[in-house]
Amino acid sequence: MTTTHPRAERAARARAAEFQLTADGIDGVVFGWVDNAGLTRVKSVPLAQLEQAAEYGVGSVPCFDVTLVDDSLTTAPSSTGPVGDLRLVPDLDRLTPLAAQPGWAWAPADRYTQDGKPHPGCQRAFARQVTEAIERRGLSIRAGIEIEWVVADAAGAPATVAPAFGMTRFVEHSDYLRAVLRALTTQGLTVLQLHPEYAAGQFEVSVAAEGPVEAADTAMLVRHTIRAVSARHGLRVSYAPVFSEGSIGNGGHLHLSLWREGRNLGHGGPGRHGLHPEAEQFLAGVLAELPALLALGAPSVASYLRLVPSHFAGAYRCWGLENREAALRLIAGSAAGQANAELKCFDATANPYLAIGGALAAGLAGLDAGLPLPPETPSDPATLGGAERLPASLPEAIDAYEKSAVLREALGPELFETVLAVRRAEAELFAMHTGAEVIEAVRWRY
Template identity: 30%
Template structure:
């Protein structure tokens, strides 16, 4: 085939990217009509089995390209990598109710219609190199650790730039063999689109270098966890930043304060989307620098939402640089579901004119129970089952998702829990480390 293949790709409810491929010269036809995919494919678990679903072997959707792709040229004996993102449409040509991308598009559209805001988002990607004692043994955050992975970093930056994905920072992280790459913000749907493509481009770079990496939130029970934090801000219809308010104690505007408060109100439900696997809850917790409580703070890395203040003294630069960071997500989440839920939750806070949440300037785990109650700080769900129950019982949050999407997500995730319920933490980490 000489590498002349386009991989029509979509991110499913387990955070894995599924695909069907067509020859490059057939891509134009696929762009018009898409490719068929069984609806029940949305119920495939990470382990290859299928959860209970309403479709069975009969229903089918079409995967239609959306105009976003990541392409890497053929080199070093590897064929071209051409990942073409798609959305799911039903037999009548309408967005499928169980399509995460369409859900996100509707959420961002509602935010824009009611506020005039466009959401900008950017993701940080933490991942771990596996099976390389020399890499894992280097002191963390050091130049030595960086140079040990210099060939990978160099290839990753080249590939991300080649694919138009705007790499910004690359660095060794706190864990043994742990690396982090962050890319620049993108507006609207380009943000989660970019997140899906970046993960797959990094996997392709690793394949081409014969390097094993994992985005699993806990490579092993006693190792540092991998997160996939999302940074976000907003611009108005004229492209002007609207997050910043220099007179606010949190440096964010009243409407942005209400947006944050909406997320805080629905934090437990959103965790089902952000930390969507049983292994995710080995990472979340107090003193992990990943957050264990639903709290808000200025530059507080144990807060679930933190304000990342700008360094510049120029007010124009400060307005453009400031952003909010949501810290519970990991690399198993579906970026479309995550951004969609954040948009709907924030919009609900704006509608209800919620006030700025209490700001916490300490690790919430170091507060007394009484102090946490006075600040309305509650622990995050301790398990995926607890998070799924929170989503199911949060009437408003559940209503944001089409019933078909909510019920399919619940079925897939509860089946995933059942499949690994007898596994030890070591076995659980090994399973997800090898899949993701």
Template identity: 40%
Template sequence: MCPRRFLKRAIATAEKAGLQIKAAFENEFYLLKSNSDGITPTDDTVFASTLGMNINCAVIDDIADALTAQEIQVERYYPESGPGQQEISIRYTDALQAADRQMIFRETVRGVALKHGLTASFMPKIFADQAGNGCHLHLSLWQGGENIVPDSDRKGEVSKIARSFIAGILEHLPALMALTTPSVNSYRRIRPHFWSGAFRAWGLDNREAAVRVPSNFAPPSPTHFELKTVDASANPYLALGSAIVAGLDGINRGLDVGEPVAVDPGILTPQEREKRGIDALPSSLGEAIAQLLNDDILQNALGAELAQAFIGVRRAEWEAMKDMEIEEEVKILLSKY
């Protein structure tokens, strides 16, 4: 029933198929201060504001130093869209180490913020009228030390095996979300037009698709893909392991992901989405749990005991919190996530 052992099993299955998986979690979080009015953001600046950087410089520098001291390479930082919201990206690595680093990252950010008298929260949706916190999962496929995501024959295209892996993720995504977006609060973030992947679709540089394939500024390109329906309320071992299981199923079945979607699926009519095989993803944890209960591939990979325990806990949370307003959720979940 150990989640880390589950990820190790998924990695071993991939290696039997000749594949190595590399990954990184891309975290967003809010820095908050407490006062007589409750919690408020540390600043009220806009996206990528230098003022936001200056206001939060001391805590961000200490977080970066603490991560570096733990041999976790910080690649990028900037203030995100919400007031007091931050994004710090760390370098990709082998799948197991990526999940380990995600655990270290969350604990480090929260611990350093606390030393500064602040609360750092990765809760998916803290403020109803502000941006939510995602934790996009970036993945790449390797064989013999070579990245096999780019198509060697078609510049700028995705290889056949990567297309099948992405197809597997999309095939299982409604059920997968019970593991990648597993809190009641998660589904307040996943809405059309918010770059959160509310529709089951993939696209090249399409931030509204659930799976985005970003282009690089220089070849080779593309070199990885991004699952957007992930947040930091997820257990990283379960989220990454189940994504690998879903992708491998796509490879085993020879699935093809079809044509990429170049527009925001939310602007298409229901008829257009149906014609292109695009459907809305679960809008609640209850829906995602129901999908997982009907997904034999994911349940079998988890194993009966782990699946039963996970579903039991999440179903209890859903039943207890499904009718709550966001303010009640924040009181319960802010310190948890």
């Protein structure tokens, strides 16, 4: 579990890290965080300034809490506009030399107020707080986020139109994919799969499960690394939900498993498909809040161009064993440690800390209420009468989010309201745009 450290300890750890980074040829360190629009923002310091940055943080403008995908600003009750400052404090536990950006290292950052208190709008702190609430119940979570992306040539066209999952596509880009694999492995990540996906130019990578905050950190690092490797190969990358109108989109599928005392509660239990009672209640909580969770996990107007039936996006509020059209896919796995649940309706416009933290808060509410898991959907819900569609637009998801007492309490008033303000403003920003115009506007923002 990632933890925070007092200032003096952070400074001492930074001094120790500086020696190794110097030996590794590192000149500067990038500090990253993700805003409520799902965009990664960064500041960097020369290596010689790492100790001071670790001890006191680096200044960061608070207006990024209310910044939209096009870098315009909205307002929220707690936002101060151009007034004030925050401090970005790097998490040295995740300090990583970047294999595809020689001379640079990276660390995720927590955001603090000027007087050293956690910023109430810090999404990473939110994910940590929910994780700690679950741990106080004697439980733990293993999580991972699949990364899908479209690789394009310099002109912006998909770099391959070879068949989905096809060897031809793999051969055409084997040097590129090898570079991606090497970079991720060099950075200490355990790659589980790397393969061509369905849409033109689309690939996917998955890495080993970790704690929730660590999984969100890793999702950031993986995306940065793929982008850097792509640039070195003269390629462009898009993680946007839909690259071209009508095609299968890029997901950001969230995988979760609930554990107690080293036992995976998704395996070997008395419930359906081996679920233990606590796992059933947790998943029931996620399903109960799923329409509202889309405001965190599928948060852009473009998300709903992907979230359509029969596109492997999980457009229906249901669950099923290995059902890739259900929003919540249960994966039994071939061993106890592999059993998990996959939220297929989430995508890469999500802030990963908000997406994971929100899902955990919903699951925790299910545990607290002892919610029963509804009947399983064993086939494509699009073929069944009465199957419940998830919100089909961002305004519908916003409405569900605004009514969610679970998310309002979990996020706290400041973070809940700033997320709401950004969602409303982006819905208004694109209200008069066609689907094609939305895709064009966000294709290279993510």
